[in-house]
Amino acid sequence: MPRNKADAIQFLETQWSSINDNKVKGIKAEVEFVSYLETNNVHYIPGGWIMMPGKNTNIDIPTSYKICLIPVCADFSWSASGQRSIVSPALMSAYNYFRQVGVKTYIVEPSEFDESNFQLPQGRNGNKKAQYPRSYPLDFKEVSPRGNFESVVYSDIFQNFPERNGNSGLRCNKVGRVNQSQYPWNDDNLVKELFWFEYARYYCQVDFLLSNNDLDLFIIGQSGFAYPVELKSKKAAHDPTLGEWFGLDVGPFAKMSFFTSNSMNTDALYVVQEVDDDRNFVNWLAIRFTDLVKSCSWVGRSGGQGMSGGASSTIKVPKLAFQNLSDLLVHL
Incomplete structure (x- = not known):
């Protein structure tokens, strides 16, 4: 070692x-x-x-x-x-x-x-x-x-x-x-x-x-259910039709889809550490994946450089669809 x-x-x-x-x-x-x-x-x-x-x-x-x-x-x-x-x-x-x-x-x-x-x-x-x-x-x-x-x-x-x-x-x-x-x-x-x-x-x-x-980690809700988490640190982008939005790359989107595509009524969470232009912390936001697929744009866009260094393709999720993380946690 x-x-x-x-x-x-x-x-x-x-x-x-x-x-x-x-x-x-x-x-x-x-x-x-x-x-x-x-x-x-x-x-x-x-x-x-x-x-x-x-x-x-x-x-x-x-x-x-x-x-x-x-x-x-x-x-x-x-x-x-x-x-x-x-x-x-x-x-x-x-x-x-x-x-x-x-x-x-x-x-x-x-x-x-x-x-x-x-x-x-x-x-x-x-x-x-x-x-x-x-x-x-x-x-x-x-x-x-x-x-x-x-x-x-x-x-x-x-x-x-x-x-x-x-x-x-x-x-x-x-x-x-x-x-x-x-x-x-x-x-x-x-x-x-x-x-x-x-x-x-x-x-x-x-x-x-x-x-x-x-897979980053799981949160255990008050109900005892486990929720797989996709975590990103992001500044909100802006779209003339959507308003402010956060992106989710296609790879994590497919991964979270897998965890919800079964008969167990499982769900997943997308958590965003929102920051400003200077990388100062703004807020913790979160959304259930079952809510994300109902509110996300069906028209993707080319993303920036991913963590692996390559280009990414991004699903746009309106910021208004998110909740404060603290508010969501009490209902899990």
Whole structure:
């Protein structure tokens, strides 16, 4: 595992194609959102990775063969006690939610704990070959019918995913792109959590062709129901016909549609940290996804640069359709 926080940050840099302003804004917004929830005694649970086969060489419709990975976050010697975390009730709540909406779900945790073995991925440099080491193995577990955790064979989980041909398609991005002394990178606990989340995806991507989407977290309402959350930090845009509006990229729109397209009457939340032109905080706003689809514009528009660095396509949602987050939370 990373011998120090600098190693962990460098690993994250190798995995993120674009550490642009949107990426940093998204990370900061999630930290501030979690702080808001904790201050207001709102229970939340972690999200996970939703993965699909990258090609249809093994099956006809790759998007039908979704799996979910929920990483267990363990402490490092530089972040806390150096002891491995246990599977928490919050993780189990997330596990049960994904299973209930029809996604095969696995809890992922390290099976060994030796920081001295950590090696960074390295891209090809001249005659030097690219290397994508997995410094330690991960253990994939599911809950058996008897309620026990049982390890699952890694290759069985990904039996519908095409195997990667060597290092073809893998990338290793440059390090040294962030100032490690500045917020949010100086937060040990945050870096630890980001590392574990990204390593779980990296571990699988080295072996298999896959498409992945992340889910930020779930809010547990007063009714006990779980609501998956899509979180963005945005300034309201203006349209002559809609007035002020916030955008939601097509990818997250499809993801939230999946979570509401079942017979369980589930819903999802789109939460916006509204800011002004100078990035000063204005308000927390939110909307149920079932209300969003009733009020959003059916004519999309080209969006700006997404967190991955590429262009996005955006669904426009009128600001007037949103509620103050505090008002919505009492009715969940």
